[in-house]
Amino acid sequence: MLEGIKIEVYKANQELAKNGLVTLRWGNISAKDENTGYIVIKPRRTASALLRPDDLIVCDMDGKILEGTHAPTSDLFTHLEIYKAFPQVMSVAHTHSKWATVFAQAGKSIPNLGTAHADYFKYDIPVTRTMRPEEIAKDYEKNTGRIIADAFTLKDPMTTPAVLVKSHGPFVWGQSIHETVDNAVALEYVAEMAFYTLRLNTDTDMNTYLIEKHVQRKQGGRNEQ
Amino acid sequence: MLEGIKIEVYKANQELAKNGLVTLRWGNISAKDENTGYIVIKPRRTASALLRPDDLIVCDMDGKILEGTHAPTSDLFTHLEIYKAFPQVMSVAHTHSKWATVFAQAGKSIPNLGTAHADYFKYDIPVTRTMRPEEIAKDYEKNTGRIIADAFTLKDPMTTPAVLVKSHGPFVWGQSIHETVDNAVALEYVAEMAFYTLRLNTDTDMNTYLIEKHVQRKQGGRNEQ
């Protein structure tokens, strides 16, 4: 079932690892089939390097497993909440990529300090609120997805397709698997640059006209250099 | 047309990527043919890894496309302004290399703190002024080239062949394609070292006699070690 998407998700997992965003077994990517609305996602406890397309799991939006012999990643219910909250999202990735996770651990959003950021993300990358004890105790992964949705009540999730889960790490999405991988790579790159930019100049800021220009330039194709 | 230059520009694109200066599709390099004055440049939306010599575009100094089936990079008009302002320049590269971009985002020039810098760049690497709203709204890429030229009204662009466009990233040039790639690699390396040098010692400074010596030593060949 959904063999084409499985191969794409499989390749995207390799891409995340190849771009240095995944260490050990930390990280997973999923995609939504536009016809059935089913989700293809990585099984639990599998290093990306060992994953094969047949190992991928197909489930519905309630998390019911439709195909696959392994258990899905424990982050499945976070992915599902993101798909439910943001209907335009066709793919979701979760990594512990270093610099995005540093901002997540610090509980700080990633400020938009340059055109590289604006080419992919219109606003600062938001950080979720602290989870309440009862949200952690029960339905932890689902509640992680809900606080992600909460972080976008005032923002369009498609113009700024990433979030930092506090004390945890980034989730990234896009309108395609390919775009989601690109957004994950771009997020890590702009996070690192933002960190060092703030060390050099705590007062630096980006011209809002310049942000608008680069957000517009990407229409019809991301970062058209 | 200009097949030899196309192969060189093609290879230079690979070199930029191999040296870690290009991520995703961020970055481009062009060259000027000394006989015709035509420019060879990368098409838009092409990862360096996918580029082939035949994909390159030939245009004249006004940006009129003479050969090529793709649209040129949106940065074409910035490249053209640099060629117009600095007639000795035979090649231009634009990257979002990490450390040079950090200085660009911080709006800070890269100070000349060591012989590695002086072997390639006589002065601090300047940062352009903030663009005005009307410069961003219309002819943005052309105006980016103009503020680059403005940054060199008091400096010889050939002894310090690089600039940081504020909130954006570096542009680098040279008297040949090979020299331009070298300058882009050197810029990133000295930017990183300058960043950390300032963290260790905010008062550090380089002997101007030593700068002169290394600027002279490179006559007849860059960094003759």
Added chain:
Amino acid sequence: MLEGIKIEVYKANQELAKNGLVTLRWGNISAKDENTGYIVIKPRRTASALLRPDDLIVCDMDGKILEGTHAPTSDLFTHLEIYKAFPQVMSVAHTHSKWATVFAQAGKSIPNLGTAHADYFKYDIPVTRTMRPEEIAKDYEKNTGRIIADAFTLKDPMTTPAVLVKSHGPFVWGQSIHETVDNAVALEYVAEMAFYTLRLNTDTDMNTYLIEKHVQRKQGGRNEQ
């Protein structure tokens, strides 16, 4: 003798190097055979890249060499003290991996600031006390093992399977060779992130409920993503 374990230890040495945790000849890993209680460990003065399974040494818990033509690593007696103090430990690794060593040199423990840490280590990674002159003068390596054991008098060494030897570097352990390599990789990764997190936000802290959740989630399999 113990050929199967030798091959595993040999491969684990390669894994440490491949993950960037070992430079030059700095680093070694050992394993305990559950039947005999014998230890398999790396010989002295051998770069991991040159090591072959047959070069590995077998000794008993008193350090008596049972097999092997080379001398064992000088760190052997530190490994043995860890096995004696923590009976559940089946494998021990010592590296000078960069970020863990930075914390060791600074004499600072690595704080638990995110789920990536909690997935592998329940508590902060402790740092040993300063060694006394007489502990350095005689039985230095054995005493290094003893101050490691001292650092766990109030902590379960299996829920936080790593320590920083002050002014020196990390020792890491686990219930298997594979788990020990994973713990060494995870330690270095969380050490780097902790360093930068503290630079961004010196007051950051992790919800203890979240730590407990991730410590529990790993039961039955580490970091089940």
Added chain:
Amino acid sequence: MLEGIKIEVYKANQELAKNGLVTLRWGNISAKDENTGYIVIKPRRTASALLRPDDLIVCDMDGKILEGTHAPTSDLFTHLEIYKAFPQVMSVAHTHSKWATVFAQAGKSIPNLGTAHADYFKYDIPVTRTMRPEEIAKDYEKNTGRIIADAFTLKDPMTTPAVLVKSHGPFVWGQSIHETVDNAVALEYVAEMAFYTLRLNTDTDMNTYLIEKHVQRKQGGRNEQ
């Protein structure tokens, strides 16, 4: 002439590059033949990646070329001064390796903060004094060697086989080519760790007993792990 040494110096040049210590054409290594006292050194303007054993130059201690069709590296006279000042030195390397150069540019010595440092270098790595204008104007490279020798008037150059030339970069040496490459790799590694250690704890210090222990342990073999 000296074909065996040429092959070793050739390989050592590759090793420096492979260990990330050499970028572009920055860096060179030489060796002294114990029978003739002749020096084998890299030619000028050659990237390590392009160098072949036959390209290497043989000269005497006065810099008179005995064999070789290329000009020697402009740093030749610095190498020669080091061989003259420190008779036990059999090989010298010069790089612009990043972290050692950061300390050189900051004009700061690299403090001995851990056993990794003490395993290779007994004392802090010294930084040379500022050169006087007349030392730069005439015989610059020779004078660079002289201020290196000056930095060791109170220190044994063999127990601390490296120096930082202020505003420039490191020179490293050893009793063999192999040892010199190891020292260059170790220098860069301990420089980076010292930088970050000081960021975490500006008051950190290493037990002098521990330094002595590790200096002694290396007798008969460097870092006998």
